[in-house]
Amino acid sequence: xxxxxxxxxxxxxxxxxxxxxxGIDLEIPAGQVxxxxxxxxxxxxxxxxxxxxxxxxDGGAVTxxxxxxxxxxPSAALRAGVVTVHQNINDGVVPDLDVASNLLxxxxxxxAGVFLRRRxxxxxxxxxxxxxxxxxxxxxxxxxxxxxxxQLVSIARAMAHEPQLMILDEPTSSLSAVEAERLxxxxxxxxxxxxxxxxxxxxxxxIRRLADxxxxxRDGMISGVFEDQPLDYSGSVRAMLGHAITExxxxxxPAGRPVLEVRDLVLREGAAPFSMTAHENEVIAxxxxxxxxxxxxxxxxxxxxxxxxxxxxxxxxxxAPGSAQEAIxAGVFLCPKDRLVNAVVADLxxxxxxxxxxxxxxxxxxxxxxxxxxxxxxxxxGEMGVxxxxxxxxxxxxxxGNQQKVMVARWMAETSRLLIxxxxxxxxxxxxxxxxxxKIRETAGxxxxxxxVAELDEALEIADxxxxxxxxxxxxxxxNDKVDVSAIMAQVVHAATARAAGK
Amino acid sequence: xxxSVNLTxxxxxxGFLVLMAGLIVFFGAMxxxxxxxxxxxxxxxxxxITGILALGxxxxxxxxxxxxxxxxxxxxxxxxxxYVMVVWEMSAVSAVLLCLLMGAVVGLxxxxxxxxxxxxxxxxxxxxxxxxxxxxxxxxxxxxxxxxMALPDGSTATGTFSESFxxxxxxxxxxxxxxxxxxxxxxxxxxAIAVWVFLELTRHGRLMYAIGSNAQAASLAGANVNRxxxxxxxISGTLASVGGILLAARLGRGDVASGNNxxxxxxxxxxxxxxxLGASKPNAFxxxxxxxxxxxxxxxxxxxxxxxxxxxxxxxxVLVVALVFTFALSGRGGRGRG
Numbered sequence: 001x002x003x004x005x006x007x008x009x010x011x012x013x014x015x016x017x018x019x020x021x022x023g024i025d026l027e028i029p030a031g032q033v034x035x036x037x038x039x040x041x042x043x044x045x046x047x048x049x050x051x052x053x054x055x056x057x058d059g060g061a062v063t064x065x066x067x068x069x070x071x072x073x074p075s076a077a078l079r080a081g082v083v084t085v086h087q088n089i090n091d092g093v094v095p096d097l098d099v100a101s102n103l104l105x106x107x108x109x110x111x112a113g114v115f116l117r118r119r120x121x122x123x124x125x126x127x128x129x130x131x132x133x134x135x136x137x138x139x140x141x142x143x144x145x146x147x148x149x150x151q152l153v154s155i156a157r158a159m160a161h162e163p164q165l166m167i168l169d170e171p172t173s174s175l176s177a178v179e180a181e182r183l184x185x186x187x188x189x190x191x192x193x194x195x196x197x198x199x200x201x202x203x204x205x206x207i208r209r210l211a212d213x214x215x216x217x218r219d220g221m222i223s224g225v226f227e228d229q230p231l232d233y234s235g236s237v238r239a240m241l242g243h244a245i246t247e248x249x250x251x252x253x254p255a256g257r258p259v260l261e262v263r264d265l266v267l268r269e270g271a272a273p274f275s276m277t278a279h280e281n282e283v284i285a286x287x288x289x290x291x292x293x294x295x296x297x298x299x300x301x302x303x304x305x306x307x308x309x310x311x312x313x314x315x316x317x318x319x320a321p322g323s324a325q326e327a328i329x330a331g332v333f334l335c336p337k338d339r340l341v342n343a344v345v346a347d348l349x350x351x352x353x354x355x356x357x358x359x360x361x362x363x364x365x366x367x368x369x370x371x372x373x374x375x376x377x378x379x380x381x382g383e384m385g386v387x388x389x390x391x392x393x394x395x396x397x398x399x400x401g402n403q404q405k406v407m408v409a410r411w412m413a414e415t416s417r418l419l420i421x422x423x424x425x426x427x428x429x430x431x432x433x434x435x436x437x438x439k440i441r442e443t444a445g446x447x448x449x450x451x452x453v454a455e456l457d458e459a460l461e462i463a464d465x466x467x468x469x470x471x472x473x474x475x476x477x478x479x480n481d482k483v484d485v486s487a488i489m490a491q492v493v494h495a496a497t498a499r500a501a502g503k
Numbered sequence: 504x505x506x507s508v509n510l511t512x513x514x515x516x517x518g519f520l521v522l523m524a525g526l527i528v529f530f531g532a533m534x535x536x537x538x539x540x541x542x543x544x545x546x547x548x549x550x551x552i553t554g555i556l557a558l559g560x561x562x563x564x565x566x567x568x569x570x571x572x573x574x575x576x577x578x579x580x581x582x583x584x585x586y587v588m589v590v591w592e593m594s595a596v597s598a599v600l601l602c603l604l605m606g607a608v609v610g611l612x613x614x615x616x617x618x619x620x621x622x623x624x625x626x627x628x629x630x631x632x633x634x635x636x637x638x639x640x641x642x643x644x645x646x647x648x649x650x651x652m653a654l655p656d657g658s659t660a661t662g663t664f665s666e667s668f669x670x671x672x673x674x675x676x677x678x679x680x681x682x683x684x685x686x687x688x689x690x691x692x693x694x695a696i697a698v699w700v701f702l703e704l705t706r707h708g709r710l711m712y713a714i715g716s717n718a719q720a721a722s723l724a725g726a727n728v729n730r731x732x733x734x735x736x737x738i739s740g741t742l743a744s745v746g747g748i749l750l751a752a753r754l755g756r757g758d759v760a761s762g763n764n765x766x767x768x769x770x771x772x773x774x775x776x777x778x779x780l781g782a783s784k785p786n787a788f789x790x791x792x793x794x795x796x797x798x799x800x801x802x803x804x805x806x807x808x809x810x811x812x813x814x815x816x817x818x819x820x821v822l823v824v825a826l827v828f829t830f831a832l833s834g835r836g837g838r839g840r841g
Contacts, residue, residue: 304723323727324724324725325725325726325727327725328725334723336723341717341719341720342720342723343720343723343724344717344720345712345713345716345717345720345721346716346717347713347715347716347717347784348709348712348713348716352709352713356709356710356713356720356721356724356726357724357725359706359709359710360706362706363705363706366705366706366707367704367706368704368705368706410724
């Protein structure tokens with residue numbers, strides 16, 4: 001098994017000042033399933049995009065079966081024998097065409113001739129489908145197929161290229177257990193045929209089922225490679241989340257009155273009900289893997305979603321906002337994750353981004369007072385330490401960390417009862433992370449604060465109390481003074497593996 | 504800021520205004536009488552109606568939408584006002600109010616189609632355009648409306664356009680010279696200032712820009728995205744009906760054939776507006792300048808005896824140049840849309 005299909009050494013990639021991959025050394029052997037794990041922002045997607053020809057690496061070398069491999073386009077990668085099955089199943093198929101056309105799409109795209117020969121196409125399509133054990137009527141429209149069948153179609157199509165490496169990016173995220181099982185069988189067939197498989201997932205159930213070896217990624221580097229049987233699953237999760245013991249340079253202040261009381265909340269069908277209380281002068285971090293329900297919980301508190309059952313009290317009164325507007329009115333603010341999608345308004349300058357939610361405060365008879373806006377912007381830019389030439393510069397002139405500071409400052413400019421920050425340290429440099437964390441703690445006195453973070457480090461850095469979320473419920477609670485990191489890890493991992501066992 | 508100013512920045516910011524000043528100087532030198540007050544007023548009058556429609560389109564562009572139904576809304580208002588006065592023999596005031604109401608309702612339906620039914624902007628308003636073009640012809644069986652016309656039931660229409668209604672399109676105020684400034688130009692200026700104030704100075708305008716730039720972020724900041732989108736379409740529909748009323752008052756009859764160019768001219772003005780002062784986004788001032796630019800160009804060329812059939816070609820050329828200014832030169836990409 002020394003036959004390495006693909007070998008990466010020192011692969012680096014940066015987007016602007018954001019160093020995403022800091023030197024990746026990785027070997028993916030043929031005839032094995034290599035599972036790649038990594039938290040959000042660890043650089044998995046960037047790595048995949050380099051391998052499948054979407055991005056070019058800034059440095060380092062990739063060899064495929066011994067020859068240098070640097071595809072300039074996705075189709076070049078495909079021709080060289082690297083096929084990718086994307087997380088979003090519909091990226092891999094054209095729903096408006098029939099199965100046969102989908103299976104032959106690549107030949108259609110660079111084939112010769114003008115007219116299609118339907119009968120010949122169908123015969124060839126049936127061969128391709130049979131080669132991967134896909135039993136399906138090739139004249140059906142892909143739009144009529146289930147998600148799982150669509151995925152098998154896109155894999156069958158990829159297999160027609162006789163790939164050396166197949167990359168699957170969270171392929172089971174929209175599949176049922178039975179459908180996933182069909183996919184796993186197919187993957188094993190391919191593996192036995194000598195294809196190198198790179199399987200990206202956080203699902204412990206998938207990983208236990210498939211992995212021959214596990215590679216963990218963190219902050220743009222490989223943080224652990226596990227290939228000794230039996231595989232060390234919790235070790236791999238630990239390597240992915242990391243817990244370089246952080247200096248906790250604060251003492252936990254006495255918590256004030258309760259602000260938010262959550263009683264027997266059920267976030268989705270089949271999830272266990274949970275309760276929690278957040279107090280004034282308290283910073284709570286809720287941590288858990290991607291998909292553990294953190295964002296769903298935030299959505300319920302901010303009026304974007306409804307819980308199935310259970311109650312939420314804010315200062316003793318029922319809190320069930322029907323919209324973001326109502327939540328803000330009640331004093332519950334949410335600084336959302338993925339700032340470029342959910343927060344940054346590119347056409348507005350720094351000042352106007354800052355004042356966006358609280359324009360009525362800055363206007364009289366609907367007319368915005370530029371003076372009042374400028375004063376708030378100058379105050380918040382100063383307090384947060386936003387590095388900018390002028391608050392009237394465009395928001396996109398700022399670095400990621402400074403953009404994030406503006407987004408956090410947006411919600412700190414007014415007093416709230418409950419401030420929720422969803423992944424506030426996403427895509428920011430270490431200095432901005434310190435500044436933002438410091439500011440969150442410094443201003444926490446009059447309100448309750450809940451921070452949702454996937455990285456345990458960040459939770460340890462900022463919180464008085466850490467709640468562990470898994471399976472859309474809270475499974476653990478830890479006071480952040482003599483915290484037992486391995487106990488938290490165990491809860492994060494255990495709950496995830498319990499899901500696998502329960503399947 | 505000081506050291507970042509270079510030639511390209513200046514070109515992007517002031518290019519279009521310089522171009523316009525250059526045109527004025529050029530035509531002033533080449534065409535006798537171009538620089539007279541009457542010529543200026545004539546230009547303003549020629550762009551008044553398209554300018555008002557373009558300001559409506561601007562409102563929808565600001566929220567990231569697009570209203571293709573403005574031309575049809577305007578001609579519907581033209582036909583409706585004629586029908587109200589000539590057939591129903593009602594007063595000018597009721598004609599104006601009914602037209603404004605019709606425009607607002609059309610905008611509301613457009614908005615609901617886009618927001619509630621999730622129909623893409625261009626398609627929803629395209630559908631509305633066909634609906635209105637057809638609808639306005641049904642009551643008169645496809646004929647134009649004027650006093651003395653035969654009605655479908657065999658009788659004759661006896662109503663007339665009232666004098667006060669015609670004044671809207673034809674009256675001229677005494678400014679410096681007697682009978683100089685047409686009322687329609689006054690409407691254009693007032694509406695342009697009002698739309699500019701609304702979009703630039705009020706929080707509603709700010710939120711509309713935020714919605715156009717990142718609707719998801721605006722929504723998470725507490726803005727009622729749907730309501731503002733509907734509002735934008737209602738502004739657009741109402742302004743289009745104002746344009747239709749002015750057109751009816753100028754023509755003095757409900758002419759089914761008029762207003763063919765309204766849609767393209769006003770969309771062009773709004774898009775040219777992206778380039779003015781390097782805004783790279785829809786804005787009221789730019790739209791007004793855009794409309795004026797086209798007016799000046801056409802008036803100058805007409806006075807220099809350029810044939811009428813070259814007009815659309817010239818407008819198209821101006822639009823393409825303006826779009827290059829906005830999207831290519833500024834490097835910011837502006838806000839691409841349908």
